[in-house]
Amino acid sequence: MARWLLLCGCLLTTSGYAEHIDMLQDPTWPLEGIPAHEKKSKQGQxxxxxxxxxxxxxxxxxxxxxxxxxxxGQQVDGYKLVAIGSDSVALEKAGKRHHVTLFASKIKV
Structure with missing residues (x-):
């Protein structure tokens, strides 16, 4: 009987632990759960x-x-790449400079 209770206790403990592990996300994977209408960034629009x-x-x-x-200095879809920073780049086209940042569509303003 004591073994049965010990086994049940271990199973309950590990099942709670497994649920916790499922909630953790690998930070290198793309973000999930973004509604389809928000998947296009302002940059893409x-x-x-x-x-x-x-x-x-x-x-x-x-x-x-x-x-x-x-x-x-290379051309990217008609834009010239003029600067590369740690989290953004600057593109130039027709004399106008545009800054594009990493994960801009994921940042809430």
Missing amino acids: VGLPTLQSIIQGNGAALAVLNGQHYRL
Whole structure:
């Protein structure tokens, strides 16, 4: 009887632990649970490329926009990449400068 109670206690404890683990999300996975109407960022609505990643290291910095990597001075969908920061890039087109930030669609203002 004591073994049965011990086994039940262990099962109840581990089931609560498993529920807690399910709530944790890997920070490298894309955000989930965003309504479909909010999935398009303001950047996508005005035609700006979507910034997905910035890679900085010993060499020249790279920006991943719309699934492709670019260096300073390269053209991205008609925009010239003029600056790469730690969390944003600057694009220029027709004399106007546009700043695109990482996860801009996920930031609530």
